[in-house]
Amino acid sequence: MVFQDLIIKKRDGRELDLGEIEYLVQGISDHSIPDYQVSAWAMAVFFQGMNRREIRDLSLAMARSGDMIDLSSIPGIKVDKHSTGGVGDKTTLVVVPLVAAAGIPVAKMSGRGLGHTGGTIDKFEAIPGFQVEKAGPAFIDQVKRIKAAVIAQSGNLVPADKRLYALRDVTGTVESIPLIASSIMSKKIASGAQAILLDVKVGQGAFMKDLDRARELARTMVEIGQGVGREVAAVISDMSQPLGCTVGNTLEVKEAIDTLRGHGPGDLEELCVYLAARMLRLGRRFEELAEAERWVREALKNGQGLTKLMEMVEAQGGEIDLGDENYGLPRAQIQHLCLASRSGFICELNAMQVGLTAMHLGAGRECLDDRIDHRVGVELCKKVGQPVKEGETLAIIHAQNRELIPEAIAHLQQAFHFSEEEPQAPALILDCIE
Numbered sequence: 001m002v003f004q005d006l007i008i009k010k011r012d013g014r015e016l017d018l019g020e021i022e023y024l025v026q027g028i029s030d031h032s033i034p035d036y037q038v039s040a041w042a043m044a045v046f047f048q049g050m051n052r053r054e055i056r057d058l059s060l061a062m063a064r065s066g067d068m069i070d071l072s073s074i075p076g077i078k079v080d081k082h083s084t085g086g087v088g089d090k091t092t093l094v095v096v097p098l099v100a101a102a103g104i105p106v107a108k109m110s111g112r113g114l115g116h117t118g119g120t121i122d123k124f125e126a127i128p129g130f131q132v133e134k135a136g137p138a139f140i141d142q143v144k145r146i147k148a149a150v151i152a153q154s155g156n157l158v159p160a161d162k163r164l165y166a167l168r169d170v171t172g173t174v175e176s177i178p179l180i181a182s183s184i185m186s187k188k189i190a191s192g193a194q195a196i197l198l199d200v201k202v203g204q205g206a207f208m209k210d211l212d213r214a215r216e217l218a219r220t221m222v223e224i225g226q227g228v229g230r231e232v233a234a235v236i237s238d239m240s241q242p243l244g245c246t247v248g249n250t251l252e253v254k255e256a257i258d259t260l261r262g263h264g265p266g267d268l269e270e271l272c273v274y275l276a277a278r279m280l281r282l283g284r285r286f287e288e289l290a291e292a293e294r295w296v297r298e299a300l301k302n303g304q305g306l307t308k309l310m311e312m313v314e315a316q317g318g319e320i321d322l323g324d325e326n327y328g329l330p331r332a333q334i335q336h337l338c339l340a341s342r343s344g345f346i347c348e349l350n351a352m353q354v355g356l357t358a359m360h361l362g363a364g365r366e367c368l369d370d371r372i373d374h375r376v377g378v379e380l381c382k383k384v385g386q387p388v389k390e391g392e393t394l395a396i397i398h399a400q401n402r403e404l405i406p407e408a409i410a411h412l413q414q415a416f417h418f419s420e421e422e423p424q425a426p427a428l429i430l431d432c433i434e
Helices: 003-011 018-030 035-048 052-063 091-101 120-125 136-146 159-169 177-190 211-227 249-260 266-282 289-302 304-315 351-363 402-415
Strands: 079-083 106-110 148-152 195-202 231-238 334-339 344-349 377-380 393-399 416-419 429-433
Touching: 003 018, 003 035, 018 035, 018 052, 018 159, 035 159, 035 177, 052 159, 052 177, 052 211, 079 091, 079 106, 079 177, 079 266, 091 106, 091 120, 091 148, 091 249, 091 266, 091 289, 091 304, 106 120, 106 136, 120 148, 120 249, 136 148, 136 304, 148 304, 159 177, 177 211, 195 211, 195 266, 211 231, 211 429, 231 266, 249 266, 249 304, 249 377, 266 289, 266 429, 289 304, 334 402, 351 377, 351 393, 351 402, 393 402, 402 416
Parallel strands: 079 195, 106 148, 195 231
Antiparallel strands: 231 429, 334 393, 344 416, 377 393
């Protein structure tokens, strides 16, 4: 087989058969196909697309290019969750303990953040002592004992996707729905869960800016999962403004704990309840969504979710002090107020701008090798729909370096937009595809 023929075939809009896709993935994995040819093929896909069968075959072939996690020794239906990435998205820290508290096992592998979006592993690493690296047997054993574990992705999980993604990132082919969907689903398939809930973000702070394209991505991923025997549902949620009131690793961990104690931000609690209820349905714990939501809300009130988080943290070597105001989490040395320059109502809060502010303070990475500072970030005091008076605090900047504060203020001032009339807050949950 000559790889140039596969490039030409896809360039001309024809479909690749299973053998050709497996040859492609093997060549990406073992580097027998050079970068320039893989990049040319990715560009052909960017313009010509792939049909559902091709995308499913690509996802499964990439999943099999490295380690396949076997969760069969864990009793029950194993449920996983994935978010396409957003600003202030700390839902995993709330949802996984709630689902595990209901007896549904969650064996989750997560990644680190890049750019303006935060990574789940970075947030867990903000907890003093928390170990995100666990060998396979220890990972499985923890899920058997307490129903939940969140660890960093293993080194040989879906190696074909790692190389393909790196090439897409530097060749302008990231925004291809077939390649996005196969990238996400190959990792979820390799991770071994029988049921998967996808949280597809849409809006200024998300990868997907357009609702129609977000729906297309969601449907594609649901069909991929179902095509390989997994039960999959996709929730489409708003990311036009940050989720919750904090952006930055330690700040988000604190907010997640607040939510599990029953006094978190309303939007974060709403989304977490909905996601957890959907996962409980996928795990066959409840038949009706309303019944599952009632159970989750009760678990927030009676502390079952918080108890499970504390079990997870202890099992992975971390320490949280519930008696301390900041839960024993590290705190930035500087808290600087960003004040409103005028009065009115907040009509827009640009999530991308807030995420970039936190990244420039040190909470995120511009490159994969960048070191992050878990302590820094942005605490929002006003969100869309709320009134504000001139001179009132819009946000609190948590920083370690005073020299970065003027730029952070400038970014935040650009993120907040005002109107004379009270606007309607955006809907949070926009659709669910099953």
